[in-house]
Amino acid sequence: MTLYIVKCELKKIASLPMLWIFFSLCLILNVGIIEGYRYSNVDDSFISYVKETAAITGTELGGEFSERLAGLKDSEEKRRLYEETYEVKNIYEDLKAVDLGQAYISVYALPDRWAALMRNKYRCLQPMVDELARSNAGFSLYAAGETKNLHDLLFSILFRTVTGEACVLAALCMIFLYGYEYQNKTEAVIYASYTGRNIQHGKLAAGLLFGCLSYSLIAGITLLIYLGVFDYSWIWSSNVSSIFNYVEEITGIKPFLTWIPFPLWEYLLAMLGLGLVLTLIFGLIGAVIGRLCKNSYLGAVLFFLLALAMMTAPYFLAEKDLWSGYFISQFLPVCLWLSSSVWLTDMGIISLIPFHETIGLFGNVIIWGILTAVSSRHFSGKDVLL
Amino acid sequence: MLSVEHVTKKYGSYLALENITLEFENGVYGLLAPNGAGKTTLLNMLTTLLLPTEGEILWEGTDIAALGKQYRNILGYLPQHFGYYRDNTPKQFLRYLAALKGMDGKTAAPRIQELLKLVALLDVADKKMKKFSGGMLQRVGIAQAMLNDPKLLILDEPTAGLDPRERVRFRNLIHSLSQNRIVILSTHIVSDIETIAGKIILLKNHELYCCKSPGELCNMLAGRVFEVPADRKLSKPYQLLGEHQTEAGTALRIVCETPPDGFSPVAPNLEDVFLYVYGDEGGK
Amino acid sequence: MLLCMELKKIWKPKILFVIVLIGLLCGYLRLEFPLKYFPNGHPQKEQYQLMLEWTEKYGITMEEEERLAAEEPLPLLKEQARVLEERDAPIGEDDVRYQAETLEGALFAYDIRYQHYDVDLENCTFAQQKRLRTLYDEKKLDGLLPYEIMENAQQYWRWGAIFLVLNVLVLLAPVITRDTLTDMKRLQYTSRQGRNILRTQFGAMLLSAGGIVVLELLVLGWLYAGLGTWRFWKNPINSFFYGEVYWFDLNFGQYLLFILLIMVLYAGGTAGIAFFISCSSKNYISLVLKMIPVFFFVGMLADVSVEGLFSFSNSLNRLTGIAGIEVWCGILVFLVGMVLGGLAYRRLTRMRDFTEGI
Incomplete structure (x- = not known):
């Protein structure tokens, strides 16, 4: 497969004017989300104050921090920061991870088999909790009282939106490429050429490459805009498990417990990397659907239907008390996407194993890769009905 | 070089072709049959788009399905409905197909130039194809089929959409291309192959009817084709081939086992054979 | 065609x-x-039932004299609820305590309908205040509709x-x-x-x-x-x-x-x-x-x-x-x-x- 063919396939995608309009609309939406959320949820002046203060007090809470803060000029922001940081406790010191697991077991009335696995997961988490306690991760200032808002905006809302946009684009463009020869009636000429049906490998490569590109562009530009709006230069090294960051669930509020200690910049990089893997999975899903459906409208509708079915699966299975099905369904690509706000954490009722999302994402790459290979192989030995 | 051995093709329960056996050597082969007789199915099998249900197709003794790329490397194909990318120029389109044919940029560029000149499209080489006439598109199709200088050139209804002048040009082109290769040309227009085909393949009832030279085919009706005035009543049984205008009025062209009184036979042509073989049964 | x-x-x-x-x-x-899940939980179920009952009895609105009639079962319900409460009886599906609470709440809401309405008047626009005034002045808040x-x-x-x-x-x-x-x-x-x-x-x-x-x-x-x-x-x-x-x-x-x-x-x-x-x-x-x-x-x-x-x-x-x-x-x-x-x-x-x- 020559690079030229991949380039030509990429050109076919790039020649879709609507793609670029859609791309721009995605960016407009992302900017809208940032500005809308900022307007309604984020206290800019407080963040600025925390930033200025951090330069004097440092970013680790404790006696020294409080002392230095107390010496600063009085203001409303200072009072707020003082209240939020005064005599804070190292919450990880007394935290029993198994108790968190027990809360899920009780609230969801998990059967014994699954309860044992849930307890086991939280047992595995305990060393991490101890490590967080030892390293005073909870005392990381992050953005103090505005941490939750900032973290939610970046990792819950924006990240999910950006990956969702890239995933949809990756899948649709793959369906477009696979249906392109049928639509242009060029199947006969192309499949009878030297490359023949192997052109699908070029299409796959181009589609996946496009997925990566679109993800990088959307995520990159959105992140640049985000960082233009919110100055992160001073909080990159904050630990994401800071006491100011937490997760609200039906079982109550719990700390943001990651499987390994993550400074913010490392967490962001890890999330971006995983997001890229998710985009590739959706590209592969598009390839399988594109191979099955010559008509790209039907293919696109089928894609959304499949996504909807994946979305429904955990609700349905949990309602029917089919817990094994429920936990397996949480590995479905759409479910992984929906749970992206808690990636790399304990993930609560969603998961029974450490690094659920990482295992799930790479597992999906393998599964959808195999499905793509099987469908390609099937196509290679199939009549081309013109 | 190319042999089709006992090939049968079924689409579910529908039998498209049955037990076809053919041998191809260098030269032009005309595949002549009415619509629906299985011409395109046979060509699609020769181009690996369809796989035989039974039997095999061999290129120099090896199954073409097993040869895969190697086989398609010596193949040039112009399908019946030639699709193209509307927003591409002929140059871009041919460059893309050259890549698909495994040619690198350096080899492809002069070859494309040469072919565009051959099919007289050099002056529109950088114009988008969406504005092209049917004939121009067909010429792009012929050029793409010739890109890899194929040893086996398969053309399905290549003259569709060509005007008489282009048709003649096309015949000359095929003739010049047929020196060192197999050219299989499917058509239901007899005049397209009458002068250039070395052998004519006739399919009937989804089976091979015969594979003979035009001369041999015409000889089948030697001494049995007559032209009689339309108003003349014939007492003996005959098969009507057609009617046409002469200076003396409308004349009937007929096939008759015994000569009608007072008429001597005329020289049969390929069209007579076609009409005689298929009568009014069509391809079925 | x-x-x-x-x-x-x-x-x-x-x-x-x-x-x-x-x-x-x-x-x-x-x-x-x-x-x-409609009505979803308690006391929503009781409220729905009560409004249905009142609609059947009094029509789509409730007048003052109807309100007096509606209050009649309240003492009995409250007494029953008190007894249950004293016995520390677990709360059941059709518990009388819910009924008593709902009836009392509904009557209270009726009584104060023109004195206080669940709207923050200070944050209302002029048009909204005008609308509220009309509802009060024209006595348009007598309607019966479950929450x-x-x-x-x-x-x-x-x-x-x-x-x-x-x-x-x-x-x-x-x-x-x-x-x-x-x-x-x-x-x-x-x-x-x-x-x-x-x-x-x-x-x-x-x-x-x-x-x-x-x-x-x-x-x-x-x-x-x-x-x-x-x-x-x-x-x-x-x-x-x-x-x-x-x-x-x-x-x-x-x-x-x-x-x-x-x-x-x-x-x-x-x-x-x-x-x-x-x-x-x-x-x-x-x-x-x-x-x-x-x-x-x-x-x-x-x-x-x-x-x-x-x-x-x-x-x-x-x-x-x-x-x-x-x-x-x-x-x-x-x-x-x-x-x-x-x-x-x-x-x-x-x-x-x-x-x-x-």
């Missing part, structure tokens, strides 16, 4: 099957809850409106693009009908949108009717028992009809937009890339129109301060759809060079 053929082209079994599947999945995700019924209706029908927009788009958007891709346009434009075929197609699309509305309303309406809320059909939506204030003096039935009107407007508007994007798409993926933002935007508008329709808390109303903005917004979407549809028709019929449009 031609219209029938065009309708047949739209109502393709494959697409209908997809629509049914989408309906089942979305229905399961979003509509099951308001249907399954949850409006919220449930809005929750249920807002998703109904969103599905309707989605269904109309999925069904109609591919129609003209399909003709472009299969080269049918050449045959259509050169037939006796010529480019007027587009008018027939637009008509067929609007009719189909109507068909989808009817079908969806039959299915959703039938499911909704199972809740029995129609027994409150004539009850005014401005009720002393419901904290929300509405701009108009409507009864519950009229309110549902307005929701229906809004759905029809959005379905029509979406059909027009679907025609426009279908005419301007040369391939299906371009079409889908247009459908996504259209669905996102129109679906969101339909959502915010139905949620809290005509109430002070409706998002569109809060944004603009215009009473009835939800219907105006529906009309606007409908008009935008018609104008865009008209523009697409005009562009294609006036196009000199046919190849430009394909």
Whole structure:
């Protein structure tokens, strides 16, 4: 497969004017989300104050921090920061991870088999909790009282939106490429050429490459805009498990417990990397659907239907008390996407194993890769009905 | 070089072709049959788009399905409905197909130039194809089929959409291309192959009817084709081939086992054979 | 005849099957809850029962003398509740303690209906204050309506409106693009009908949108009717028992009809937009890339129109301060759809060079 063919396939995608309009609309939406959320949820002046203060007090809470803060000029922001940081406790010191697991077991009335696995997961988490306690991760200032808002905006809302946009684009463009020869009636000429049906490998490569590109562009530009709006230069090294960051669930509020200690910049990089893997999975899903459906409208509708079915699966299975099905369904690509706000954490009722999302994402790459290979192989030995 | 051995093709329960056996050597082969007789199915099998249900197709003794790329490397194909990318120029389109044919940029560029000149499209080489006439598109199709200088050139209804002048040009082109290769040309227009085909393949009832030279085919009706005035009543049984205008009025062209009184036979042509073989049964 | 053929082209079994599947999945995700859990928990169940009982006894409003009669069972209920409480009896499904609490609460809400209403007057606009004053002065808060019924209706029908927009788009958007891709346009434009075929197609699309509305309303309406809320059909939506204030003096039935009107407007508007994007798409993926933002935007508008329709808390109303903005917004979407549809028709019929449009 020559690079030229991949380039030509990429050109076919790039020649879709609507793609670029859609791309721009995605960016407009992302900017809208940032500005809308900022307007309604984020206290800019407080963040600025925390930033200025951090330069004097440092970013680790404790006696020294409080002392230095107390010496600063009085203001409303200072009072707020003082209240939020005064005599804070190292919450990880007394935290029993198994108790968190027990809360899920009780609230969801998990059967014994699954309860044992849930307890086991939280047992595995305990060393991490101890490590967080030892390293005073909870005392990381992050953005103090505005941490939750900032973290939610970046990792819950924006990240999910950006990956969702890239995933949809990756899948649709793959369906477009696979249906392109049928639509242009060029199947006969192309499949009878030297490359023949192997052109699908070029299409796959181009589609996946496009997925990566679109993800990088959307995520990159959105992140640049985000960082233009919110100055992160001073909080990159904050630990994401800071006491100011937490997760609200039906079982109550719990700390943001990651499987390994993550400074913010490392967490962001890890999330971006995983997001890229998710985009590739959706590209592969598009390839399988594109191979099955010559008509790209039907293919696109089928894609959304499949996504909807994946979305429904955990609700349905949990309602029917089919817990094994429920936990397996949480590995479905759409479910992984929906749970992206808690990636790399304990993930609560969603998961029974450490690094659920990482295992799930790479597992999906393998599964959808195999499905793509099987469908390609099937196509290679199939009549081309013109 | 190319042999089709006992090939049968079924689409579910529908039998498209049955037990076809053919041998191809260098030269032009005309595949002549009415619509629906299985011409395109046979060509699609020769181009690996369809796989035989039974039997095999061999290129120099090896199954073409097993040869895969190697086989398609010596193949040039112009399908019946030639699709193209509307927003591409002929140059871009041919460059893309050259890549698909495994040619690198350096080899492809002069070859494309040469072919565009051959099919007289050099002056529109950088114009988008969406504005092209049917004939121009067909010429792009012929050029793409010739890109890899194929040893086996398969053309399905290549003259569709060509005007008489282009048709003649096309015949000359095929003739010049047929020196060192197999050219299989499917058509239901007899005049397209009458002068250039070395052998004519006739399919009937989804089976091979015969594979003979035009001369041999015409000889089948030697001494049995007559032209009689339309108003003349014939007492003996005959098969009507057609009617046409002469200076003396409308004349009937007929096939008759015994000569009608007072008429001597005329020289049969390929069209007579076609009409005689298929009568009014069509391809079925 | 031609219209029938065009309708047949739209109502393709494959697409209908997809629509049914989408309906089942979305229905399961979003509509099951308001249907399954209504009234949802205590004391909502008791409130619903009480309002139903009062409506049967006193009609759609409650007068002062009726209020006195309504209070009669309260001492007995309270006594029974007290006994149960003393015995420390566990709370059961039809517990009398809930009934006593509900009755007392409802009577209290009735008593204070013109003294205090659950609205922060300080944050009200001038128009909102005026409306409240009218409700007080004209004594329009005597209506009987269970607390949850409006919220449930809005929750249920807002998703109904969103599905309707989605269904109309999925069904109609591919129609003209399909003709472009299969080269049918050449045959259509050169037939006796010529480019007027587009008018027939637009008509067929609007009719189909109507068909989808009817079908969806039959299915959703039938499911909704199972809740029995129609027994409150004539009850005014401005009720002393419901904290929300509405701009108009409507009864519950009229309110549902307005929701229906809004759905029809959005379905029509979406059909027009679907025609426009279908005419301007040369391939299906371009079409889908247009459908996504259209669905996102129109679906969101339909959502915010139905949620809290005509109430002070409706998002569109809060944004603009215009009473009835939800219907105006529906009309606007409908008009935008018609104008865009008209523009697409005009562009294609006036196009000199046919190849430009394909």
